[in-house]
Amino acid sequence: MTDNLLDVTETILDITLFISFIAISLSLILLLIRMLKGPTNPDRAVALDTIGINLMGVAALLAIYLITPNLNDVILLIAILAFLGTVAIAKYLEKGVIIDRDMD
Amino acid sequence: MLIAVLIPLIFAIIVPYLSKFKQKVHTGIFVFFIPFSIFLYFIRFVGSDFEPVRQTYNWIPSLGINFDFYLDGLSLLFVLLISGIGSLVVLYSVYYLHVSERLGHFYLYLLMFMTAMLGVVLSDNVFVLYTFWELTSISSFLLIGYWHYRERSRYGAQKSMLITVFGGLSMLGGLVLLSNITGTTSIQAMIAQVDVILANDYLPLIMAFILLGAFTKSAQFPFHIWLPDAMEAPTPVSAYLHSATMVKAGIFLIARFSPIFSGYEWFFIVVSIVGIVTLCWASYMAVRQTDLKGILAFSTISQLGMIMAMLGFGTGAAVFAAVFHILNHATFKGSLFMIAGIIDHETGTRDIRKLGGLFTFMPMTGILAIFGTFSMAGIPLPFLNGFYSKEAFFASTLELESTGNAIASFLVEAIPYLAVFGSIFTFVYSMYLFFGVFTGPAKLDKLKTKPHEAPIGMLVSPFILVLGVIVIGLFPNLFNGTFLIHAAEAVNSTVELEKLKFWHGFITPLFMSLAVVGIGIVFYLTRQKWSNIYHVLPGKLSFNKVYDYIIKKLDDVSAKITDSYMTGSLKTYMTIILATILVVTTFFMVVTGGFTISTDNLAEVTFIEIAVVLVITIAAIATIFTNSKLGAILITGVVGYGVATLFVIYRAPDLALTQLVIETVSVALFLLCFYHLPKLRKRTEKASTKLGNAVISIGFGALMTIIAISAHSTDWFEPISNYFIETSYKLGGGHNIVNVILVDMRGLDTLFEITVLGIAALAIVSLIKLRHDKEAK
Numbered sequence: 001m002t003d004n005l006l007d008v009t010e011t012i013l014d015i016t017l018f019i020s021f022i023a024i025s026l027s028l029i030l031l032l033i034r035m036l037k038g039p040t041n042p043d044r045a046v047a048l049d050t051i052g053i054n055l056m057g058v059a060a061l062l063a064i065y066l067i068t069p070n071l072n073d074v075i076l077l078i079a080i081l082a083f084l085g086t087v088a089i090a091k092y093l094e095k096g097v098i099i100d101r102d103m104d
Numbered sequence: 105m106l107i108a109v110l111i112p113l114i115f116a117i118i119v120p121y122l123s124k125f126k127q128k129v130h131t132g133i134f135v136f137f138i139p140f141s142i143f144l145y146f147i148r149f150v151g152s153d154f155e156p157v158r159q160t161y162n163w164i165p166s167l168g169i170n171f172d173f174y175l176d177g178l179s180l181l182f183v184l185l186i187s188g189i190g191s192l193v194v195l196y197s198v199y200y201l202h203v204s205e206r207l208g209h210f211y212l213y214l215l216m217f218m219t220a221m222l223g224v225v226l227s228d229n230v231f232v233l234y235t236f237w238e239l240t241s242i243s244s245f246l247l248i249g250y251w252h253y254r255e256r257s258r259y260g261a262q263k264s265m266l267i268t269v270f271g272g273l274s275m276l277g278g279l280v281l282l283s284n285i286t287g288t289t290s291i292q293a294m295i296a297q298v299d300v301i302l303a304n305d306y307l308p309l310i311m312a313f314i315l316l317g318a319f320t321k322s323a324q325f326p327f328h329i330w331l332p333d334a335m336e337a338p339t340p341v342s343a344y345l346h347s348a349t350m351v352k353a354g355i356f357l358i359a360r361f362s363p364i365f366s367g368y369e370w371f372f373i374v375v376s377i378v379g380i381v382t383l384c385w386a387s388y389m390a391v392r393q394t395d396l397k398g399i400l401a402f403s404t405i406s407q408l409g410m411i412m413a414m415l416g417f418g419t420g421a422a423v424f425a426a427v428f429h430i431l432n433h434a435t436f437k438g439s440l441f442m443i444a445g446i447i448d449h450e451t452g453t454r455d456i457r458k459l460g461g462l463f464t465f466m467p468m469t470g471i472l473a474i475f476g477t478f479s480m481a482g483i484p485l486p487f488l489n490g491f492y493s494k495e496a497f498f499a500s501t502l503e504l505e506s507t508g509n510a511i512a513s514f515l516v517e518a519i520p521y522l523a524v525f526g527s528i529f530t531f532v533y534s535m536y537l538f539f540g541v542f543t544g545p546a547k548l549d550k551l552k553t554k555p556h557e558a559p560i561g562m563l564v565s566p567f568i569l570v571l572g573v574i575v576i577g578l579f580p581n582l583f584n585g586t587f588l589i590h591a592a593e594a595v596n597s598t599v600e601l602e603k604l605k606f607w608h609g610f611i612t613p614l615f616m617s618l619a620v621v622g623i624g625i626v627f628y629l630t631r632q633k634w635s636n637i638y639h640v641l642p643g644k645l646s647f648n649k650v651y652d653y654i655i656k657k658l659d660d661v662s663a664k665i666t667d668s669y670m671t672g673s674l675k676t677y678m679t680i681i682l683a684t685i686l687v688v689t690t691f692f693m694v695v696t697g698g699f700t701i702s703t704d705n706l707a708e709v710t711f712i713e714i715a716v717v718l719v720i721t722i723a724a725i726a727t728i729f730t731n732s733k734l735g736a737i738l739i740t741g742v743v744g745y746g747v748a749t750l751f752v753i754y755r756a757p758d759l760a761l762t763q764l765v766i767e768t769v770s771v772a773l774f775l776l777c778f779y780h781l782p783k784l785r786k787r788t789e790k791a792s793t794k795l796g797n798a799v800i801s802i803g804f805g806a807l808m809t810i811i812a813i814s815a816h817s818t819d820w821f822e823p824i825s826n827y828f829i830e831t832s833y834k835l836g837g838g839h840n841i842v843n844v845i846l847v848d849m850r851g852l853d854t855l856f857e858i859t860v861l862g863i864a865a866l867a868i869v870s871l872i873k874l875r876h877d878k879e880a881k
Contacts, residue, residue, distance in 0.1 A: 018711075025715035032719055035742060036726045044738045055745055058712075059752050059760075070757040074748075077761055081768040085741070092775045099776070 017065055024057050045089040052082025105159045105173045108142050109222045116215035123208030131207040132198035139190035139218060146183045149175065152586045156594075158228070158292075167231075168289040174228035177590025181427065182225035182349075182356055185434050189348045190218055192565035196442050197340035199562040200449065210250060210338070217243035221349050225356055229289050230279040237275065237317075240350050241268040247345060248337040260333035263651065267320050267330045275317025275357070281310045282364075295363045302367050311365055314357065315374060322354025324412060325382040328405045329647045335397040339445030342397060347404050347437040352430060355408060358415050359426070359595045366418045366596070373511050375416030380522045382409025387529035391536065391631070392638050396444040396454040399537050400437065403480065406530060407433050410497060413519070417500055420599040424592040425496030428604075431588065432479070432489040432576060439569035440476040440537075443469055446562055447541060452552035456536075461546030466557050470542045475570045479577070481534035481624070482527060484617050489576035491617070492604050498523060498613035524616050531624030536631065580604035679800060686803050689811070699810055702817040713753060720746035733781060737774040741767060758842045 031054065034047040056078045063071040091097075115138050123131045149157070154177060161171040175183070194214070201207060220243055223236030242265075249261030283289045285304050286297045294301065301307065318324075323331040334346050345351070358375060365371040383406045390402035411433070414426035446469050447462065448454045463470040478485065482494030501520040548554065575582065581604055592599040627634070669680060693699055723742040730736045744767030751760035774781070828841055828849065836844035846854050 021712050021715075025712070028715065028719055032722055032742065035739060036722070036730075038732070038735060041732065041734045041738075044735055048738050048741055051742060051745060055749055058716075058749055062712075062752050066755060068755070070755075071752060071760075074752060074757055074760050074764070077764055081764055085768050085771060088772050088775060089738070092778070096779070 013064070017061060020057075020061050024054055024061065028054055028058075042093055045086065045093065048089070049082055049086040052078055052085065056082075105157070105175065105226065106161045106171055108145050109171075109173070109226060110219060111142070112138050112215035112222070113219040116212045116219075119211045119215065120208040123206075123211070126203045126207050130198045130203060131211055132194050132201070135211045135215065136191060136194045136198070138215065139187045139194060142218075142222070143184065143187035143191055146175075146180065146187060149180055150184075150587050154180070154586075154590045163232070168229075168283075169231045170229055171232055172228040172290055173226045174292060175226060176594040177587070177592070178356070178359055178427075178594035179225045181430065181587070181591040182352070183222060185352075185431070186218065186221050186225070186349050189344060189434055189438050189569075192438070192568055193340045193344040196343070196445070196562060196565040197338070199559055200340055200445055201338065210247075213243050213246040213250070214341070214344070217247065217345065217350070221353065224353050228291050230283055230291060230294075231289055233291070234272070234276050234279055237321075237353065238269070238272050240321075240353060241265060241272055244268070244334070244345050244350055247341045248334045250338055250341065251336070254336065256333070257336040260330070260336040264330040264334045266655075267327055267651075271317040271320025271327065271354075274313045278310045278313030278317065281306055281313070285310075291360060298364050298367065301364055307368060308370065311368065311371060311374075314361060314365075315378075318354035318357040319378060320354070321357070322351050322408050322412065323382075323405045324354070324378050324409060325385055325405075326647050326650075328382060328386060328402075329651055331405055332393075332398055332401040333648075335395070335401050339397070339441060339448065342400075343438050343441035343445070346401065347441050348434040351404060351408055352411075352434075355411050355415065355426075355430065358412065359423075362415060362418060362423075362595055363597075369509050369512060372416055372418060373509070373515060376413050376515055376519065377416075379409045379411070379413025379416050380519060380526070382406065383413060383526040384409075384522055384529070387526045387533065389642070390533040391529055392635070393533075394456050396447065396456055396459075396537070396541070397441070399456070399533055400440055400444060403440075403530070403533060404433075404437055406526060407437065407480075410523075410526070413523075414497060414500055415595070417504055418596060419500060419503055420592075420596055421496065421503055421602070422500035423596040424588070424599050424602070425493055425500050427588050427591045427595070428496060429493035431583070432493045432573075435569045435572040435576070436476045436479040436490060439472060439566040439573070440480065442562075442566040442569070443473045443476060446558040446566070449562070450553075450556060450558055453550075456540045458547055458550040459541045460544040461542070463542040464546070465554075466542075468557055468563055469566075472563070472566050472570045473538055473542060475573050476566075477534045477538040479573050481531045482617065483531075483621060484614075485577075487574050487577040489573050489580070492577070492580050494527065494620075495613045495617055496604070498616045502612055520616070524620055527616075527620045528624045528627060531620055532628045532631065535624070535628045679797070682800050682804050686800060686807055690807060693811070693814075698814060700814050700817050701810075704817075705819070710753075713750075716746055716749050716753065720750075733783065734775075734778070737771060737778070740774075741771040744770065756842070758840070 028051065031047050031051050035044050035051070038044055056075050059071050059074045059078065063069065063075075115135070119131065119135065122134050125131075156174060156176040158175075159173045161173075163170050194211075197210070197214075201210060217240060220236045220239035224233060224240060227233040227236060245261050245265040248264055249257050251257045252261075282294055282301065285301055285306070286294045288294060288297070301310070304310075320327040331346060331351065335342055337346070362371070386402045386406035386409060390399050390406065393399045393402060407429070411426050411429050414422040414429070417423075444454060446466070447459065450466065451459065451462070453459065475488065479488040479490035482488075482490045484491050484495075498520070501523045504516040504519060584602075584604065589599065669676070720743055723739050723746065727736050727739050727743070730739060744763065748760045748763040748767065751757075751763055828845060832841040832844045833839055836848040838844040838848070
């Protein structure tokens with residue numbers, strides 16, 4: 001009985017994973033189109049940020065799929081980097097520089 | 105013997121110190137004792153019971169390169185010439201060179217040359233021979249360029265260097281081949297294996313190489329052009345190097361190797377033709393010269409051609425005559441150069457058109473010149489050594505026998521006539537040299553100073569040499585049995601000792617000599633009338649022009665070739681590099697059958713992989729075609745993140761972490777220097793260039809793909825990764841295999857990659873902070 005229940009859970013998990021992968025891939029490809037088309041650079045920046053978030057999802061799904069805890073670091077890192085990257089790009093778009101010079 | 109060879113070189117080291125006292129004692133006086141003591145050392149060996157002496161001193165025994173000195177008759181003849189005339193030249197130079205000259209340099213070069221020349225004639229080891237051979241070229245170069253502030257000196261030095269080193273290098277090729285074939289580096293051992301060499305297929309090549317070396321060094325046609333230009337050297341140098349010693353190194357080489365090559369029929373043909381042509385051409389050209397040393401230079405060339413021809417004949421009589429003439433030529437030509445130097449020194453010019461009637465002013469010099477020039481002309485007088493060797497030369501031309509080869513039999517017929525032809529011109533320029541300078545009206549108004557007799561010390565050396573001319577002339581057999589016969593035997597073992605006589609009776613060589621004198625007198629007296637012939641031949645033809653043309657063309661063409669690919673454009677270099685890799689790698693992969701594609705052991709492709717790869721591919725292609733700079737940077741970021749995803753898929757979390765960080769930093773860096781990045785412009789290249797770039801880039805990508813597939817398809821060895829998996833915890837104490845490898849098993853790589861990062865950081869700081877231009881201040 002327990003075995004049977006496990007099997008069912010596993011099947012459900014597999015199906016969910018599959019659907020999630022397809023969805024996230026579609027999302028990535030659509031983001032890529034936004035990335036390539038633009039039309040403005042802020043569009044691209046937002047697209048890149050969202051790609052980063054999607055990658056977190058990919059990594060998380062893969063961690064489930066591969067049954068490993070080793071990718072958790074990657075997920076956290078992507079989160080930090082996507083934030084940093086987006087801030088940097090945003091600042092660049094806003095001010096034209098990333099690091100301000102001293103005011104002296 | 106090693107000490108005897110090396111002592112000039114050792115003494116040369118202290119010469120610069122001695123030259124500090126040159127105001128008190130002329131440096132040449134110290135130097136004089138060196139060649140003179142060498143002369144005394146070697147004169148002991150002369151005697152009828154002479155036996156070759158061999159001595160070996162190790163240098164590089166493992167390569168068979170040792171100082172093997174072999175003193176046989178031929179070496180002895182040359183050694184005595186080098187040291188004997190060397191002493192006289194040093195003595196002469198004491199009076200010739202003023203103390204205000206750079207005497208230290210002069211004697212240093214001269215002593216260097218002396219060692220080199222002694223080494224050439226005494227070496228039995230071919231590579232040691234070559235070493236000394238090049239040392240003669242170098243020291244000769246230095247001596248010709250002694251007055252380096254003169255443009256002609258530099259030109260002459262460079263020319264002689266290029267030509268003789270060209271020959272020297274080809275000789276090295278011949279020597280390497282010879283030592284490969286025979287398995288020995290000793291010349292005598294090679295001579296013992298003459299059958300092996302004569303049977304070898306490379307024989308023509310070897311002979312051509314070695315003959316090239318000998319012909320360039322001995323100024324044979326058409327490589328004679330460097331010798332007249334070498335006359336820019338100080339006269340003692342011309343007398344020593346360019347008449348008595350260095351130019352005879354080629355003669356020595358031919359004589360040394362003739363036991364090996366004389367069995368080969370082309371040796372006779374090539375050496376005889378070159379010798380005879382040199383004899384005729386140079387004596388013909390000598391008549392045209394107006395510079396005393398120019399006449400003597402061409403005269404030297406023609407006499408060397410005569411010796412070369414006799415060595416080419418290779419018969420016993422010819423070889424003996426050749427050896428005899430080597431000695432004779434050294435005596436009279438050395439004295440003539442010294443006389444030319446005296447005239448130059450006392451009148452201030454060497455131009456024969458400005459000279460004349462000097463006999464009344466310089467009677468001693470004139471008397472010495474009579475013997476020198478008349479001996480050179482080969483006038484039949486019993487006290488001139490030139491006559492004996494010339495008659496022996498004529499006799500040897502008549503004794504030639506045909507070997508059956510068509511060219512050889514034609515040569516045998518033609519050589520006596522050519523010999524007489526060349527000798528007629530020899531007679532003409534000899535007479536012109538003497539009578540043009542010493543008789544006729546004196547042209548005092550053309551001279552800077554009033555000519556007067558040379559100091560007695562300057563006359564000593566030519567006097568001793570002329571004494572040699574007379575002694576050999578009066579007693580031609582004086583040295584034969586004890587000395588010359590050994591030299592001839594070393595070249596050709598069948599030489600028999602003949603008594604040289606002044607009067608042989610009415611035989612053909614005598615008529616040839618008389619013809620030379622008779623026609624020569626007519627030619628000399630009518631010189632003005634036929635001198636127009638020089639406008640026809642050589643006219644505008646000149647080997648100097650060929651040389652200059654080759655040198656200029658070499659410069660031009662190499663500049664053109666270099667300019668054609670060193671354009672300064674990185675794009676061009678990149679194209680060349682990639683195209684070369686593409687072509688060469690493809691060629692070798694195809695030739696060696698390196699492209700193998702097998703579909704065994706391939707993993708299953710999953711849906712997520714396809715999706716990620718698709719994203720990366722689209723992004724990568726998009727970077728090429730995007731028009732926005734910022735867009736290109738961000739799209740590159742997509743590629744980087746895509747690769748990080750691939751690392752995740754292939755279960756490399758450490759790589760993925762690193763890749764993410766690095767990619768973000770890179771994008772940030774691109775943005776940081778965004779302002780300085782070049783604008784993306786519409787490329788304005790030609791369609792063909794674009795097509796070429798496309799072909800190269802696609803081809804290169806395809807090649808790398810195929811190589812990667814082939815590398816995966818050929819599985820030669822078991823991977824070693826199992827070892828790491830097994831021992832990571834056991835030996836390294838860690839579960840993270842990647843990190844255990846990085847810091848434990850292969851920690852050294854990590855250390856140096858840390859170093860690379862450190863260097864990069866320091867370099868960036870220095871690039872930004874350190875500016876030497878004015879604006880930064």
